[in-house]
Amino acid sequence: MQYFENVLATIGDTPLIKLSNITAGVIPATVFGKVESFNPGQSAKDRIALYMVEQAEKEGRIKPGATIIEATSGNTGFSLAMICALKGYRCVLTVTSKSSPEKLAMLRSMGAEVVICPSDAEPEDPRSYYAQAESLAREIPNSYYLAQNFNLNNQAAHYYTTGPEIWRQTGGKITHYVCCCGTGGTLSGTARYLKEKNPNVKIIGVDAYGSVLKKYWSTGILDKSEIHPYKVEGLGKTIIPDNVGFDLIDEFIKVTDRNSALRARDLAKNEGLMVGYSSGSAMEAVFKLRDQLKPTDVVVALFADHGSRYLGKIFSDEWMQEQGFLKDEVYDHSSYSYR
Numbered sequence: 085m086q087y088f089e090n091v092l093a094t095i096g097d098t099p100l101i102k103l104s105n106i107t108a109g110v111i112p113a114t115v116f117g118k119v120e121s122f123n124p125g126q127s128a129k130d131r132i133a134l135y136m137v138e139q140a141e142k143e144g145r146i147k148p149g150a151t152i153i154e155a156t157s158g159n160t161g162f163s164l165a166m167i168c169a170l171k172g173y174r175c176v177l178t179v180t181s182k183s184s185p186e187k188l189a190m191l192r193s194m195g196a197e198v199v200i201c202p203s204d205a206e207p208e209d210p211r212s213y214y215a216q217a218e219s220l221a222r223e224i225p226n227s228y229y230l231a232q233n234f235n236l237n238n239q240a241a242h243y244y245t246t247g248p249e250i251w252r253q254t255g256g257k258i259t260h261y262v263c264c265c266g267t268g269g270t271l272s273g274t275a276r277y278l279k280e281k282n283p284n285v286k287i288i289g290v291d292a293y294g295s296v297l298k299k300y301w302s303t304g305i306l307d308k309s310e311i312h313p314y315k316v317e318g319l320g321k322t323i324i325p326d327n328v329g330f331d332l333i334d335e336f337i338k339v340t341d342r343n344s345a346l347r348a349r350d351l352a353k354n355e356g357l358m359v360g361y362s363s364g365s366a367m368e369a370v371f372k373l374r375d376q377l378k379p380t381d382v383v384v385a386l387f388a389d390h391g392s393r394y395l396g397k398i399f400s401d402e403w404m405q406e407q408g409f410l411k412d413e414v415y416d417h418s419s420y421s422y423r
């Protein structure tokens with residue numbers, strides 16, 4: 085018999101997939117996607133949710149019959165719902181109204197309770213999804229708030245799994261790691277491992293216009309004037325999470341909602357890889373790096389989740405048109421970008 089003990093045993097060891105068509109004649113390097121949608125919960129968040137829960141269990145902070153609480157853009161919630169279903173915990177998730185209806189339905193399908201909070205509420209606002217998670221943790225007895233932004237077991241999960249996988253899969257030849265930054269766990273844990281193996285590996289963080297992270301990295305100042313609404317889910321932050329290892333980042337690239345969406349659609353059309361919105365952001369950042377790359381370079385872009393979560397958004401022509409993302413769509417071959 086050849087089987088896994090349960091679904092959690094299938095987390096990790098995601099494939100590294102060469103991106104030949106989308107880069108042909110354009111990117112002078114070998115480019116791979118580390119495709120995290122191959123996890124059972126279809127995102128990189130399976131890794132951190134499992135690691136954070138199991139570490140807290142070991143430390144006695146999660147007890148039998150506990151309620152696990154988290155503030156999430158959806159993916160961490162899905163992974164947690166899956167883990168709680170198996171381990172018999174109650175799962176309460178606070179999400180912002182930006183999360184797609186598909187994501188909410190998926191959370192509920194595994195028994196999670198979902199509290200929807202306004203996406204425009206400042207983190208200090210008691211209506212915000214962070215504040216709501218904190219107050220639920222105070223109210224519900226035997227509950228544990230995972231707090232992925234500040235729980236350093238988030239990045240530890242990637243230090244112990246994603247980093248070693250990428251190092252092994254590239255035979256130590258990786259030269260550039262391109263990764264979206266939200267809580268910073270995926271970027272920092274992986275980057276810390278890769279830099280320990282080879283300090284010359286370039287770490288490229290990807291941030292959204294409307295997020296405070298890049299400005300904080302370059303100035304050390306949390307500039308709230310940077311904040312404005314944007315569409316890419318999971319990318320960027322309006323707070324400074326403890327999990328962003330700013331010292332590890334060699335370059336921070338900001339990407340637009342429109343180009344991220346168009347790149348994600350290109351990945352599906354040209355590579356048959358239906359990955360999520362922020363994966364389009366990571367791909368867009370690879371294109372923005374183009375002039376710095378040479379043929380011997382080996383670039384790994386991390387694709388955080390699956391495209392099925394965005395059928396009503398970037399994979400809907402109507403939604404794309406409503407956003408004005410398909411208007412006057414002209415591919416500028418000199419800059420390898422959309423104008």
Ligand code: PMP
Nearest residue numbers: 265266267268269270318362388
């Ligand atoms: N992309 C997606 C789709 C996500 O859900 C997240 C996490 N919120 C990220 C990217 C960013 O990953 P991290 O939180 O590890 O920085």
